[in-house]
Amino acid sequence: MPDRERSGGSVRRSRRSVLRTSGAALAAAGVAGCVGGGGGSGGSAEPVNDELTLWHAMGGGNGETLNALGDQFEKETGISITMQFQDSYESVLTNFLGALESGEVPDFAQIDSLFAKQVLDTGRVEPVEELLSDGFPVEDFLPNVTSFFTVDGTLQSLPFNNSNAIMYYNRTAFEEAGLDPDDPPSTLSEVRSASETLVDEGVVDAGITWPNHVWFVEHWFSTAGQLLFDAENGHAGEPSTLLTDNDTARDLYEWWRGMAADDLYVNPGIEAWGQATSAFLQQEAAMLLTSTAFVAGARSGAEENGFEVDNAFYPTVGEERVGPVIGGASFFVPSGLPDDRREDIGAFLEFMASPDAQKQWHKGTGYYPIRQTAVDELASAGWFEENPMFRTALDQLQESGDDPATKRMLVGPARQSQQIIQDTSVPVFTGDTGVEEGLSKMKSDVENELA
């Protein structure tokens, strides 16, 4: 389709030269004030490829499942699509923002929900709701999922691979320690007493592990019904502070600190997903908090290491259980692409959101399906009875109330806030800093970023 390339080249060149000259002129003149540097959000964008292009962060088995879906889409529609693996969510974000700035863009970028606000703030993405055809059953999406991705009343990006955090545990170790494997801990204090038993009985070195990632702190807050940021975690306006001055925060960090002090917790390191997983699979720790997307990996990993694995709801700080925040990513589409291309883009989005694709994706990865129809069809085919581990995250999601605390944080400086929370957690749980002192530092540092 040659007309897709029309005029793109000249548009791009002028945009770049505008960027360059405006920057130089500004510096030379030393003009103060706010200046729009780029070609503006109303301008058109040029695709990086003739065929549709998706930038994603799904490696390994999940990547293969994604590619299979791409092949199926090509076969069904005759539209070609390139799936480009870009290593990590962070890389996809960096490359996508760079692409938006240059005006040469992919058609889809799989953006981690944590970074959603940062992408929305560029003003250079088109709400996917406008790309879906009129007859598309938007109401069939699981409301707990789409509520996060709906901003200003419009579905901004297409939720695709979504998950929450659950607790995996080693049934074999529980049995050896004399614990009931059918009654796993459901609160932090139960996690502690189970850990003590497991370690005292000499079954494992430590009770529990999880990567030091902000997502887990978010889960402890949301399951307690506690907002992490003001303005409803950023969904009801611009947040200005981190809400750490409450019992949820204090109880959580006191517990974490106690677990570390008594060697009941393995610290795998900051954002060390792989390390945490291997500590669990090597049976150093009998419990692991991680994403539902690890279900398939847990099954094969446990088999390899000769133990029986199971999973349960995320352990809560207190007795109350409100619900998890969502995790995972969605597909964003840049604005300003040519109309004929937008039709193809819409077709792909609808394909990926179709019950069939969602069922296939769920079975291959453990991410839960985002369509009610897909859930119902899986249930009636007996999938969840045969594979109860796949059920947990979905139950956890669907039992969750419609509480603002269960909407994940939607803040511009998400990466900075994430780093502050993760970094400041370390001296608090090692005991180098007092809990109160650490929490107030966390709060003031995040406030500085939000200001």
Added chain:
Amino acid sequence: MATREVFESRWQAAALLLPTVLVSIVFLYAPAVRAFELSLFEVGFGTGEADFVGLENYRTLLTSSEYHLSVLLTVLFAVAVVVGVMSFSLVVSFLIHEVEVGKGLYLVSAIWPYALPPAVAGFVFFFLLHPDLGVLTRPIERFGVDVDWFSSGPQAFALITVVAVWKQVGYNVIFMSASMNNIPGSLTETARLDGVGRLRRLLWVYAPIMSPTLAFLAVMNTIYAFFGTFAFIDVMTQGGPAGATNILIFDLYRDALQNFEFGVASAKSVVLFLIVGGLMYVQFRVTEKHAYYGG
């Protein structure tokens, strides 16, 4: 001093210089100017918007206690690395110089770590000393140390320093050995006849003669400590725990390429440039006075 006419025409000289000058301009001077320019802006990534904020970014750095900690940390780290590398390498080079049998083998083994890419070295140490999985972790813990540099800042700092030193020893040994081999044998003999002990011979006879080399190495090692150690931090600690290994070069990388705060990151890079530039100036002045260039 009379000018020597090597080239027939100035154009010839200019043509030969052109590639170097061009590469320097394109990859060094122009980006440096651009970085300074960017440091005066608040840049929005993805939107192409840039707000001129004057010296605001520098003011942020002046008031940020995290940044002050990072500067202090980096200076401490640089001192530890330069002193560590040079004293250890001096002893190693001396031992190699003195040994009768297997000199070549020792020399090669000392230089070998230098041939390893920093990122690879980082991964090797990561797994050797991993708090839970490390091969060397248990043996070290026998000495009563609880190895947990994922949680302990001082341990992480010590580890990064040791790895940085280990990696740079080879480079120093190459230059020090070459320099030691140039020391006239008569001097060694005189020292021996005068009954000068080994250590005194190294410190009071050899080291002064080697001073131009040592001065050069001090400069190179300083640059290495400030800029060349990025990979270890990136692979092993990510600046943590709690900022304990967040040296300036990593800090500004994180600001620029993870947080997309290009303005602040540019200001940081300008400050880093000034710090290292200032240090170089001091080092050159000091060594000019004290280094022995013969005659």
